[in-house]
Amino acid sequence: MRIELAGAGKAYGQGEARFWALRDASLAVDEGNFISIVGPSGSGKSTMLHLLGCIDRPSEGEVSIDGREMEGLSDREMSGIRRDHIGFVFQQYFLNASMTALQNVLLPLDLAGVAGGREKAAAALETVGLGSKLRSLPTEMSGGEQQRVAIARALANAPGILLADEPTGSLDSKTGNDVLEMLVNLNRERNLGLVIVTHDEGIAMTADRIVHVLDGRISQ
């Protein structure tokens, strides 16, 4: 699995209000890579993550997935790539409060009609150390546990690359470190490609490669 940005940029708005959130970004992510994207708020790092995650299309340049250019992909094909090859973790956990941990992980699998969803969801929760909390509701769990449920949801369909947008941003430092350690272990042990967006230099330093983004451009 390889996702590659080649001179990719993204502009938002129309006419006078049009502005470039990202310009001329080139970056390749393979399975097993651990890359951190660092930069201040509004620098364009999340935009880069969205392009890598097939959530958005570039306004310039190219994005390719395993050599296939995104430009030729339909919305359905992009959804399929997100479902089968890419995992997402957000700063807020975005769990459904009325669903148990298992149901939250199962939800995207079930909606997409993925076979063996329940077993995959249970195994993913086991992986993040929540095997004993399958039936717990988010309100009965700590912030760290909720983020681990979100990580399990991202892992459930065995993606090749995991994209995490400020995954420790809502957690205290100890819990944040635990979550980070888990993500790093997944990268090492499962050869999972890991891209973390952060504005925390300490977290960025744990990555094999650091990409600095400033004012919509990769600075180094």
Added chain:
Amino acid sequence: MTWIILANAKKRRARVAMTVAGIAIGVATLFALLALSAGIEQALDREIGAMGANILLLPEGCPYELTLALMQGSDAFEHIPTDVLPDVRSVADVAVAAPVAVGKAKINGQLTSLYGATDEILAVRSWGIDTFSGAIVGSDAAEKLGVAEGDRLTLRLYANEEIVIDAVLEPTYGRDDTFVFVPLAVAQRILGLGEQLSAILVRTRSVTATATTQSTLGRMSDIQAVPPSDVFERLMELFATVKQTLILITGIAIVAGVLTTMNTMTMAVYERKKEIGILRALGSTKVNVFRLFVTESLVLSLVGGVAGVILGFVATQFLPQSSGFGLEATPVFSFLHVVICLLVAIVVGVASSLYPAMSAARTQPIKILREL
């Protein structure tokens, strides 16, 4: 997908309850309307059949009003002179011509339908009685008046007479249950009809002779010959107009229900934009999201439909059991009515969810993620 719908419903209990209640009320109205309509049709069919006549000879005037008055045991302004009876009986193929005089009188102090007839009435009714010289009392009338066989009845209106009860009828579950049958002459005196009749019930020797006999009888002066089947059809046409109006009103209520549900669903989509955006980011396709919302709506509508059928059934038990024709009409329930109501609920569910589901499916995950 059921568990997803249940979990989402649990999260929005009040909204779900209101949506289900809205659909249930519409469906209940429809179900009750169908059951009552079928009941009225059945009651009309039963009452007209219970007359036991192929042809009704009525005074000149509106045949439908006169037939209804006859069925209800009410007074009419128009009457037939008794002297037409021999001419009627002389017509070939007339097997029985039973003269009747009908109206309300005070019986034992209570206003009750009095039905004057000769022994010929016994040939067109199936009571198992050969002759009568006293009164024959319908089962409901006997209960209302608190009388039994052998008791005396006081009849009062234009005359004042007493009569002994020959028999109390077994329940027929028709209007006969509410009548007090007395000899024709007695009824004519009590009702002040003199030598006049309310109607003559004619039975022909064979069904095939009905048309020609009706034609012959129809040419006689002062009377009209009407086949009960024509009356039934005409009354059903009249009732159909009322029924169509009621169905139209119910339809408008259901359309209002669709729009309300659509509004509720659209608001729900707006509230759940973030959830939808995350699902799309996690790989759900537009079709997945569309199907989720349509299925959710469909399930809620079906629950509303089932609740509506139950509610409609309960409601009909409390409604007065008489039709606009003054007949006892018990609601008739059928599997077809349940199917119709559930189909309507399904249509409501699908119709009301299409726009919100499309709106949800069109959600671009990037738009949601950029707002977070």
